[in-house]
Amino acid sequence: MANFSKPTVPRFAVDVYQNEYLPEGGREVNAVVTVSATGGGTIGAAHLYSPDRGPAAAVALMVDCSGSMDYPPTKMRHARDATAAAIDTLRDGVHFAVVGGTHVAKEVYPGAGRLAVASDATRDAAKQALRRLSAGGGTAIGTWLRLADRLLSSADVTIRHGILLTDGRNEHESPEDLRAALDSCAGRFTCDARGVGTDWEVKEVTQIASALLGTADIVADPAGLAGDFTAMMETAMGKEVADVALRLWTPVGAAVRFVKQVAPSVEDLTGRRAEAGPRTADYPTGSWGDESRDYHVCVAVPPAGIGQEMLAARVSLVVLRTGGTSRSSEAESGGGTAQNLGAQGLVRAVWTDDMAASTRISPQVAHYTGQAELAHAIQEGLDLRKAGDLDGATAKLGRAVQLAGVSGNADTAKLLAKVVDVVDAAAGTVRLKAKVEEADEMTLETRSTKTVRVKK
CATH class of the missing domain: 2.60.40.3670 (Immunoglobulin-like)
Structure with a gap:
């Protein structure tokens, strides 16, 4: 802990x-x-706050258990280990539950429509329950979110948060069903979403995080899940x-x-x-x-x-x-x-x-106007590349390289360099790479909205 x-x-x-x-x-x-x-x-009523434990909080961990989590078999093991690591990070007194997600949502721990309260005993029991997780079935993420909402709303707490992991596309419910679930959950809890591997849809994962005011990211190598889950839970435990x-x-x-x-x-x-x-x-x-x-x-x-x-x-x-x-x-x-x-x-x-x-433009306004344009240029460029419009993609991604350089967004510049060969960064002159690793393209798309702070 x-x-x-x-x-x-x-x-x-x-x-x-x-x-x-x-x-x-x-x-x-x-x-x-x-x-x-x-x-x-914390800001809140006294009964919702302990000076020793911090603000009252509830967390739901939603773990993809669809059939694709067995390919390779180590993926499910890494997901179990990551969830266990997140549970170990829970502060004493925090309410929590684990949801297994397929084409339906199932309570893995504690069950019976309730939340557990974190302690040494419940953390150990939850980790024991994780050992029974196995892969099989489809993917309907809206059902996971609705179950998480029901569980989280059962506790009288100030902070309600979800962590969601998926490795595949949301193929067993319609986009409208997912949108309806997100609309239902918006404002009721926040949620961080992660895609593991490269078989999931970036726009689905980012849609979830956006609607629920959380973060989205890719964990291309399942071996990195434990570190990522621990960091997400530490951040969640720091919310006040x-x-x-x-x-x-x-x-x-x-x-x-x-x-x-x-x-x-x-x-x-x-x-x-x-x-x-x-x-x-x-x-x-x-x-x-x-x-x-x-x-x-x-x-x-x-x-x-x-x-x-x-x-x-x-x-x-x-x-x-x-x-x-x-x-x-x-x-x-x-x-x-x-x-x-x-x-x-x-x-x-x-x-x-x-x-x-x-006519003078505030440095802060100019900087962030460029950052917003950078995110838009990346997303447009990648969409055009997928659609086969190579000239359009080259122009947009070239503009993105130019903007990343001007704003000092070195992390985004490095990600762009895995998708294009940079000829002249200042001029935005690039060539599309003939071969791009799928994980590199998905990482660029997922992280396209991350910005660097303006220097005050």
């Missing part, structure tokens, strides 16, 4: 980076909002505040064009807007530990004349109500029932006739 030090009360901070100056008649305001949580601990939302208030005449998480990865939150009162909306960000994330906010404002200025947006952080009952103490804020976390940032607009001031 991991050793966790005694937590303290967390502190959230909001910093806004922007060029507030617009030319006469200018209407678009861009800002990068950095949100930081430091100090540890659940259901945090970025709350945006805008004045009359202004409108939010988009809200995107841009670090540590690109995730468009615009479509997840939830109204929270007059001219106020919430954008979900999931659970937080000690960490920092960046968001790109774009607001359209009414045009104005030289010398005028206005508050284009006010950014704050709240803990949302979930399922009609707040998981935290309640306070009215911005028209929605939520707990305000006490951090705020202001996005301003100032109209000027100083051409140098109004």
Whole structure:
């Protein structure tokens, strides 16, 4: 079991980076909002928090047990070992369950529609139960997620998290069924998703992680599963505040064009807007530990004349109500029932006739605009390559190489170099490799949205 030090009360901070100056008649305001949580601990009712154990949490481990997990036979063994390693990382007092996933979902441990509470005894019992896992059957991931949701919702906890492993395509339910399951689970728990080997569909795994505000990655070699599962569980055990939302208030005449998480990865939150009162909306960000994330906010404002200025947006952080009952103490804020976390940032607009001031782009905004374009160029390039449009793929992946170099995204540049031969990185001149390892292409696609932080 991991050793966790005694937590303290967390502190959230909001910093806004922007060029507030617009030319006469200018209407678009861009800002990068950095949100930081430091100090540890939890926001929540006293009965949901132990100063010795940390915030009350529940975790569901969903392990693919379909027939393909037997090819090669070591894959299932590595999956069992990885799940055991994750169970060993559980903090005492955390509720947990193991789900075996095929074309149906089955409770592996503890069973009877309930969760176990982590202790030396239950961790050992869970690992014994893992030995009975065997491969056979199909793949219907929506059923795994729905069972995990039922189990996680049975505990009165602040943090609900899932870890999902699959090695194949979701062939035994329709895309609509999976989408419906994700819609049902969204906002109820977060989930990290992993694909092992190279026979799974990248867009399915990333769709799961995106919908449930978790991470997605590839573990090409099953031998790497234990290390990856341990790291995921350590991160989950470090989460201290659940259901945090970025709350945006805008004045009359202004409108939010988009809200995107841009670090540590690109995730468009615009479509997840939830109204929270007059001219106020919430954008979900999931659970937080000690960490920092960046968001790109774009607001359209009414045009104005030289010398005028206005508050284009006010950014704050709240803990949302979930399922009609707040998981935290309640306070009215911005028209929605939520707990305000006490951090705020202001996005301003100032109209000027100083051409140098109004045409300058904030370094933070420029950096993350490039990072978002980089992710899009990779995804488009790989799609075009699969479709046989080699010229289009070359152009898009060449642009990606160029953007990776400009932004200093060395990890993505290395992944791109396994798919293309780089002739001139600065110019974006590349040649598609004649032969590309499937694992390299899938790794690039899965990690295409990972970004590097801008240097403040």
